[in-house]
Amino acid sequence: MTLADQENQTQNQNQNQDQNKDQNQAPPETPEKKSRRKFIVIAVLILLVIGGGLFYWHSTFSEDTDDAQVDGDLYEVSSRVTGQVVKVYVQDNQTVQAGQAIADIDPKDYQVAFDQAQANLASAEADYEQAHVNVPITSVTSSTSISTSGSDVTASSAAVAQAEKQKEAADARVVQAKANALKAQLDVERYTPLVQKDVISKQQYDQAVATANADTAAVLGSQADVIASQEAVRQAQQKVAQSRFQAQQAAKNGPQQVKAQEAKAQSMLASVKQAQAKLEQARLNLGYCHIIAPVAGIVSKKNVDVGVNVSIGQDLLTVVPVTNLWVTANFKETQLDKMQVGQEVKLEVDALGGRKFSGKVTQVGGATGSRLSLFPPENATGNYVKVVQRIPVRIDFTNLDKENGDFKLRPGFSVTPIVTVKQ
Structure with a gap:
């Protein structure tokens, strides 16, 4: 191919590209498209304003934490006399009522x-x-x-x-x-x-x-x-x-x-x-030979069978009540400025698909969790690094009988409490 032919081919390619640009160029916008674009911009701005307002309300009028769980009294059922077990009436994860028979020790x-x-x-x-x-x-x-x-x-x-x-x-x-x-x-x-x-x-x-x-x-x-x-x-x-x-x-x-x-x-x-x-x-x-459930609840950690020789104080099983429950929430110390006893709380339980419960603040702990630990930190030794401390706060359910009618709430469930610190 000669040099002249190459130049002609290059000119033809440039002409074809110019034609393709002219063909791909968008047509001019109509007034309807301009109005729709304006509406979308306004809606986004409104949503941003609402989101900012909700964030401000949530951060100013309420306090929440994900370091919280359901608590309850765990009743360790133990033997008060020495003897051989002759009968056992319950199994693991069985629901029992207060006063229901659990086991019998040979009474002779x-x-x-x-x-x-x-x-x-x-x-x-x-x-x-x-x-x-x-x-x-x-x-x-x-x-x-x-x-x-x-x-x-x-x-x-x-x-x-x-x-x-x-x-x-x-x-x-x-x-x-x-x-x-x-x-x-x-x-x-x-x-x-x-x-x-x-x-x-x-x-x-x-x-x-x-x-x-x-x-x-x-x-x-x-x-x-x-x-x-x-x-x-x-x-x-x-x-x-x-x-x-x-x-x-x-x-x-x-x-x-x-x-x-x-x-x-x-x-x-x-x-x-x-x-x-x-x-x-x-x-x-003689009465202690007949062991009964102290409260209503669910049998857990059963450790007794017929023929076993038990001694005084030996743990037989644990009864977990499902009615007398509360929430222990560990809030940061920076969240306690406006938190007071009696404030309303919304509780979301993760294990129940985020089911909501109502409650109120009843107690604020007397010391931080680190101070109450087995080996509290000694800040006077070593290099000091400031760590935000957490305070245990007790939250009692206000309508547990109605909201937990199916008795699915269990001690240990993770909870997200939202405390209304401003009305």
Whole structure:
């Protein structure tokens, strides 16, 4: 191809490109297209304004966080007695009601202990009744002893007086006997010369001598009576002293004996109460053999089967309630400026497809989560980096019975709470 042919071909290609540009050039816009374009621009501007307003309202009039979850009380059901499980009534993930049977522990040993406690209580009550009845008996016996002792003192004093009178009488008889003996002796002395002169008969003289001897013997007998009377007075005085001592002891020991009997009755009463306490403990232990659900909920973490030997405090299962629930939301500290107790909250649950629940703020935590952790940070050591802290906030459901009628809400579900901090 010659150079001239190449130039002609190039000119033809340029001409074809110019023709194609003229053919592809858009026709002039009509007024309808201009109006539609203007409407679209205005709509976009309106949407931007609305979006900005919503963003401003959301950021100014409410606070939200995605660090929140449903909370609830988890009830660990454990054994309160030791024994072998003989029956289990529930399975994992089963719904139970409050008071529903969960398991039974063999009650034979605890039934024997209960019967023994009943027998011990009956014995203690009998001992107390006997001691209680003996209190008035001891009181009456003590009073009688005091009265008798007083009477003995009076009688002994009277006996002393009588013995003293008898001694006086014996003394008088001694004096009389001595006088008689003296008279008889004088008669013998007078009769002696007379009998020698045969003035009087020998018989009269012998009678006088016999009378003198008898009166002398009477003096000795009267003196012996005086000695006996003195001994009787001494014995009566000793009896008076003994009676007075017994009266003093009765007056002193009588109330003490009553107090001792009352103390014994009180001790028996304490034994009765102790036996009652042991009986009540035996009754409780027997009742603990039948394990029931503390609340209504769902059985989880079941760890008990028939034949297993359980001990006191051993966890058997967990009951998760589905009615007493709340939300724990961990808000940033910068979000708490206008947050107060009682503010309304909208709650969105992720697991239920964003189902909305209503609630209110009931508590604001007393410390940040990091401060309450097992190993709180020590900012005074090492390099310090400021980290926005989070505070746990409790949010209670306000209409849970109606909004959770199907009981699908579970502890641990993630929640997005939106707190209205401005009305």
